[in-house]
Every structure is written in structure tokens, then in C-alpha cells.
Amino acid sequence: MKQTVRAMLLAGAFLGASGAAAAADLSPGYMGVDVGYRNHYNFDCLSGSPCERNAGASTRVYGGYTLGETEVFGHQHTRAIEVAAFTGGSVKGAFNNGAGVLTPGQGKLSGVSATLATATKLSENWAWTTRLGLVAEHGKVSYAAGGSDSTNTLAVTAGTGFSYAIDRNWALNADWNYLPARMGKASKSNLNVFSVGAAYHF
Structure with a gap:
């Protein structure tokens, strides 16, 4: 399983993406x-309950x-x-949970976003990117004792990074x-994601 995850991460490094650093002669899409x-x-x-703040791989x-x-x-x-x-x-x-009581469980997050992305070219190959x-x-939270709760949230997202043009x-x-x-009925948190990827410009 670990080898499979590593292979997926390596593949993601070449098939993934993050940026707005497009060449001038190319189509505007990527x-x-x-x-x-x-x-x-x-x-x-909670003491005595499973606790793992670093989640599995995100996409x-x-x-x-x-x-x-x-x-x-x-x-x-750009x-x-x-x-x-x-x-x-x-x-x-x-x-x-719904009663405002801290309860052990497992949470998952998914969603969609719309961002303004920028790329500032630092050299022939390197660019600094922002979103x-x-x-x-x-x-969604699945509680260890049974049952689940879900929450929908609209929020502001931001990011930055570097892009290397191959x-x-x-x-x-x-x-x-x-x-x-936000997961469950009232549990708020922040998610910090460090990722690798690769962009393809048409």
C-alpha cells in the first residue's frame, strides 16, 4: 500500500498542476x-482517542x-x-456533535473553488505564483460511536508557490x-496543504 501511495505521489508530481505561468505564444487555457x-x-x-491531525494525501x-x-x-x-x-x-x-459535545471521529473535506491566479516570472524557467x-x-464527520454530521461552508482561500517551466x-x-x-456541527479548523504538481498549457 505504501509503495502504491508513493507511486501515486510521484505520478502526481508530473501529472499535477498549480499555476498560471503560461508562455505568451500558447493558448490561454491550461x-x-x-x-x-x-x-x-x-x-x-481527546485523551485516549485516536488523533491524527496530518491527513492522508489530498488532490x-x-x-x-x-x-x-x-x-x-x-x-x-500573468x-x-x-x-x-x-x-x-x-x-x-x-x-x-449536534449537542456541542466533543466526540471522537473521522472527518473528510471536499469542495470546489474559484480563484484569481497570478504568476510573476523570475527567470527564464522560474515563476512565483499566487492564488x-x-x-x-x-x-463530513463519522463519529466513532456511530452516526455522522455534515456541514457546507463558503470561505476565502489563498495560496502561493513556485513554478519551474520544463x-x-x-x-x-x-x-x-x-x-x-469546518466539519461536524461546530468544529472549525484550518487546513494547510503543501503540494507538488505540474501544469500543462495548451
């Missing part, structure tokens, strides 16, 4: 997939459309709109993304 190798929540824990599949280019402090600056669907892995901890926008999340079409990426996370 797409890809991110694989989150570290996904940290800050939910509560983000997205597409983008480049809006245009400008020059900022002598560097090429703006794009990105839409994405994502999963946030699963986490074990203590979640507030800022809205995310619609669905958080050629005119492909680029490798390393990113950090922040998502407010």
Missing part, C-alpha cells in the same frame, strides 16, 4: 492536478484561463482565473494552500 503530500488540520483531540484537479499579461518591476506578470475541485484527505480527532478566491466546502507546455510546481475547514 489544466492539471495537485497532490498534497502534507495536509495539516488543527482540530481538537486538486483544476483548469484555468489566462486573462492577460503586464510588467511589474521589470518582471512579466493573471488567470482558475476553477478547481479538491479533496482534503481524512483526519482523526474530536469534533463537536486568492472563494471555496465552497463540504465537511518547456513551452509543461511546468513543475510546489505550492502551499490555506483553507478554512
Whole structure:
């Protein structure tokens, strides 16, 4: 199983994506997939109950459309709109149930987002990328004692990272993304995702 996960992560590094760093001669469209190798929540824990704030691998599949280019402090600056669907892995901890009582369980997060993505070219191959926008999340908790709760949330998401252009079409990426996370009836948290990926520009 561990070998399978490692293989998926390595594949994700070449098939994933995060960026808006498009070459000027290319179509404005791009797409890809991110694989989150570290996904940290800050939910509560109860003594004697399973607690694992670092979730399993997350994924983000997205597409983008480049809006245009400008020059900022002598560097090429690209703006794009990105839409994405994502999963946030699963986490074990203590979640507030309908009565407001901390209860052991397992939480999962998924959702969609729309962000403004930028890429500032630092050199021939390197670019600094950013994202800022809205995310619609669905958080579900399955309690250890039985039963479940789910919550839908609209929140602000942000991220930044670096992109390395392999050629005119492909680029490798390393990113950090922040998502407010809510699971169960009242349990609020933050999800910090560190991911690797690769973007393909048409």
C-alpha cells in the first residue's frame, strides 16, 4: 500500500498542476492536478482517542484561463482565473456533535473553488505564483460511536508557490494552500496543504 501511495505521489508530481505561468505564444487555457503530500488540520483531540491531525494525501484537479499579461518591476506578470475541485484527505480527532459535545471521529473535506491566479516570472524557467478566491466546502464527520454530521461552508482561500517551466507546455510546481475547514456541527479548523504538481498549457 505504501509503495502504491508513493507511486501515486510521484505520478502526481508530473501529472499535477498549480499555476498560471503560461508562455505568451500558447493558448490561454491550461489544466492539471495537485497532490498534497502534507495536509495539516488543527482540530481538537481527546485523551485516549485516536488523533491524527496530518491527513492522508489530498488532490486538486483544476483548469484555468489566462486573462492577460503586464510588467511589474521589470518582471512579466500573468493573471488567470482558475476553477478547481479538491479533496482534503481524512483526519482523526474530536469534533463537536449536534449537542456541542466533543466526540471522537473521522472527518473528510471536499469542495470546489474559484480563484484569481497570478504568476510573476523570475527567470527564464522560474515563476512565483499566487492564488486568492472563494471555496465552497463540504465537511463530513463519522463519529466513532456511530452516526455522522455534515456541514457546507463558503470561505476565502489563498495560496502561493513556485513554478519551474520544463518547456513551452509543461511546468513543475510546489505550492502551499490555506483553507478554512469546518466539519461536524461546530468544529472549525484550518487546513494547510503543501503540494507538488505540474501544469500543462495548451
